[in-house]
Amino acid sequence: MSETFTKSMARNIYLGGSVFFILLFLALSFDTVQTLPERDNRHNITPSVALGKKVWEDNNCLGCHTLMGEGAYFAPELVNVYNRFGESKLALKAFIAGRPADGIPGRRSMPQFNLSEEELDGLADFLKYASEINAAGWPPNIQG
Amino acid sequence: MKYQSQSVAKPYFIAALGLFLGQIVFGLIMGLQYVVGDFLFPEIPFNVARMVHTNLLIVWLLFGFMGASYFLIPEEAERELFSPKLAIALFWIFLVAGALTIVGYLAVPYARLAEMTGNDLLPTMGREFLEQPTITKIGIVVVALGFLFNVGMTVLTGRKTVVNIVLMTGLTGLAVLFLFSFYNPVNLVLDKMFWWWVVHLWVEGVWELIMASILAFVLIKTTGVDREVIEKWLYVIIAMALITGILGTGHHYFWIGTPEYWQYLGSIFSALEPIPFFMMTVFAFNMVNKRRKQHPNKAAVLWALGTAVVAFLGAGVWGFLHTLAPVNYYTHGSQITAAHGHLAFYGAYVLIVLTMISYAMPYLRWNQSAAPWRAQVMEMWSFWLMTISMVSITLFLTAAGILQVWMQRAAEEPQAFMVVQEKIALFYWMREYAGLVFLTGLLLYLASFLVKNEAPSTITNEEATAAA
Numbered sequence: 001m002s003e004t005f006t007k008s009m010a011r012n013i014y015l016g017g018s019v020f021f022i023l024l025f026l027a028l029s030f031d032t033v034q035t036l037p038e039r040d041n042r043h044n045i046t047p048s049v050a051l052g053k054k055v056w057e058d059n060n061c062l063g064c065h066t067l068m069g070e071g072a073y074f075a076p077e078l079v080n081v082y083n084r085f086g087e088s089k090l091a092l093k094a095f096i097a098g099r100p101a102d103g104i105p106g107r108r109s110m111p112q113f114n115l116s117e118e119e120l121d122g123l124a125d126f127l128k129y130a131s132e133i134n135a136a137g138w139p140p141n142i143q144g
Numbered sequence: 145m146k147y148q149s150q151s152v153a154k155p156y157f158i159a160a161l162g163l164f165l166g167q168i169v170f171g172l173i174m175g176l177q178y179v180v181g182d183f184l185f186p187e188i189p190f191n192v193a194r195m196v197h198t199n200l201l202i203v204w205l206l207f208g209f210m211g212a213s214y215f216l217i218p219e220e221a222e223r224e225l226f227s228p229k230l231a232i233a234l235f236w237i238f239l240v241a242g243a244l245t246i247v248g249y250l251a252v253p254y255a256r257l258a259e260m261t262g263n264d265l266l267p268t269m270g271r272e273f274l275e276q277p278t279i280t281k282i283g284i285v286v287v288a289l290g291f292l293f294n295v296g297m298t299v300l301t302g303r304k305t306v307v308n309i310v311l312m313t314g315l316t317g318l319a320v321l322f323l324f325s326f327y328n329p330v331n332l333v334l335d336k337m338f339w340w341w342v343v344h345l346w347v348e349g350v351w352e353l354i355m356a357s358i359l360a361f362v363l364i365k366t367t368g369v370d371r372e373v374i375e376k377w378l379y380v381i382i383a384m385a386l387i388t389g390i391l392g393t394g395h396h397y398f399w400i401g402t403p404e405y406w407q408y409l410g411s412i413f414s415a416l417e418p419i420p421f422f423m424m425t426v427f428a429f430n431m432v433n434k435r436r437k438q439h440p441n442k443a444a445v446l447w448a449l450g451t452a453v454v455a456f457l458g459a460g461v462w463g464f465l466h467t468l469a470p471v472n473y474y475t476h477g478s479q480i481t482a483a484h485g486h487l488a489f490y491g492a493y494v495l496i497v498l499t500m501i502s503y504a505m506p507y508l509r510w511n512q513s514a515a516p517w518r519a520q521v522m523e524m525w526s527f528w529l530m531t532i533s534m535v536s537i538t539l540f541l542t543a544a545g546i547l548q549v550w551m552q553r554a555a556e557e558p559q560a561f562m563v564v565q566e567k568i569a570l571f572y573w574m575r576e577y578a579g580l581v582f583l584t585g586l587l588l589y590l591a592s593f594l595v596k597n598e599a600p601s602t603i604t605n606e607e608a609t610a611a612a
Contacts, residue, residue: 018390021391032337058263063194063272070336111185136407139553
């Protein structure tokens with residue numbers, strides 16, 4: 001780089017630029033948090049949904065699945081699994097509870113997590129709650 | 145070695161490489177599970193293998209960053225490390241905590257691990273990359289604070305250079321942002337929004353400061369180019385990294401319930417994120433071309449140039465490929481994401497740590513500037529094996545991703561996830577074979593450390609010229 005562009009000019013761009021964009025990012029984040037109540041379906045967070053999120057985390061579901069596109073890419077997207085299962089909590093619960101403990105020969109299979117009825121209910125409620133978040137029209141279709 | 149206390153870096157580097165090998169073994173297990181679905185089921189389900197794969201990556205890179213700092217900071221500050229004893233104590237704490245966590249993942253079901261470690265008291269587990277039990281997270285914070293105190297005191301009471309100040313800024317940012325891993329609200333949107341403050345602001349923010357400062361240090365040492373020139377470059381690169389990367393966080397806020405304006409902000413700023421990586425490539429090649437001396441460690445220079453190029457390809461080009469919101473609408477959370485993740489992490493962070501290890505190890509082991517020529521040749525072969533196989537892995541996953549996106553999301557009659565997975569299995573097989581080549585490269589790299597230091601004169605001028 002030429003001599004007219006000095007090290008202290010470079011440093012000022014670094015310091016000024018980062019401070020400006022950190023502050024702008026904080027302001028935008030603040031605005032986002034303010035607008036979330038209209039989008040994030042928080043009024044449907046029940047104790048059962050909270051339990052469901054805990055079951056979701058304690059069994060590391062994100063280690064195979066994506067939820068809103070985030071997680072692992074080994075198993076289907078779950079933000080709309082409630083819709084894919086015909087909006088039936090019963091079907092969701094039956095699928096999770098019915099996984100074979102030893103898997104399926106040669107194929108990917110979800111483990112048997114031995115969840116209680118209350119935990120299954122919570123998980124289904126959590127997935128229903130997630131499906132009702134306004135995610136700007138994602139995923140593109142029912143297959144996730 | 146200019147300062148005796150730099151030697152604390154050595155165990156950090158050895159641990160890093162050991163864990164790296166573990167990471168690759170588990171990567172191969174996962175790769176096989178993609179095509180042989182019941183492989184090791186139910187003993188090691190995919191989610192466990194993945195957790196071990198990604199967590200080992202994070203831990204060994206942290207070992208690498210800390211080792212690099214312990215080597216770099218005394219030399220830049222022109223004084224001994226504040227407390228070598230603290231550095232060694234923290235090494236063992238971090239290693240034991242890390243090993244126990246991995247054993248925990250493998251030995252008991254994850255839900256049982258959560259129960260045993262009291263996750264109910266402060267639930268932080270079960271989120272991607274932050275799967276560690278809460279007590280491990282607290283341990284990481286303690287180690288990070290002790291580490292920052294140690295290197296911070298060294299810098300404060302020593303010479304302050306742009307390189308060590310930028311490195312300290314990056315490391316401090318790393319520790320501070322990690323605190324957001326303790327924030328885990330029930331509200332899924334808030335959870336995801338602030339989870340990115342750890343993950344994105346690490347790898348597309350403060351880690352770039354760490355990477356650029358280590359690269360600058362190695363280039364100063366191996367090229368002999370005037371420090372003023374290199375420091376000016378360093379400032380410009382990290383300025384661009386933060387100017388583009390901070391608002392670039394927005395490219396994760398497209399589809400998680402956050403407002404639509406992030407689709408514009410995230411697209412624009414993350415589209416600019418390749419700029420700092422491109423500048424790093426130009427910088428590295430410029431400095432090596434303008435070098436004022438022939439450093440005998442040719443391998444270290446190759447790693448340094450490699451990290452600049454592959455980081456630009458992986459983080460820059462493959463990131464740009466799917467960062468614009470209209471494109472990302474289709475590619476989000478597909479194998480395209482996995483392709484980008486692999487080449488970006490390898491190019492930017494694996495290679496920068498290996499660059500530093502390659503540069504520092506001859507000093508740490510024999511107090512000389514380069515390894516024997518035969519060891520360097522092995523290193524350079526391993527560089528090409530690992531790099532070409534990782535580029536291949538990326539290309540295969542990209543092909544798989546394009547087909548997946550087409551069949552599952554863009555076609556008129558979209559097909560189910562598992563149906564599509566079976567149709568693209570060929571590419572997963574090819575990825576697995578490429579992974580075996582990667583393992584070969586890594587084993588060759590590790591074997592290069594077994595070459596005996598018989599000829600302390602290192603390399604002759606003819607060999608240096610031939611290699612250059």
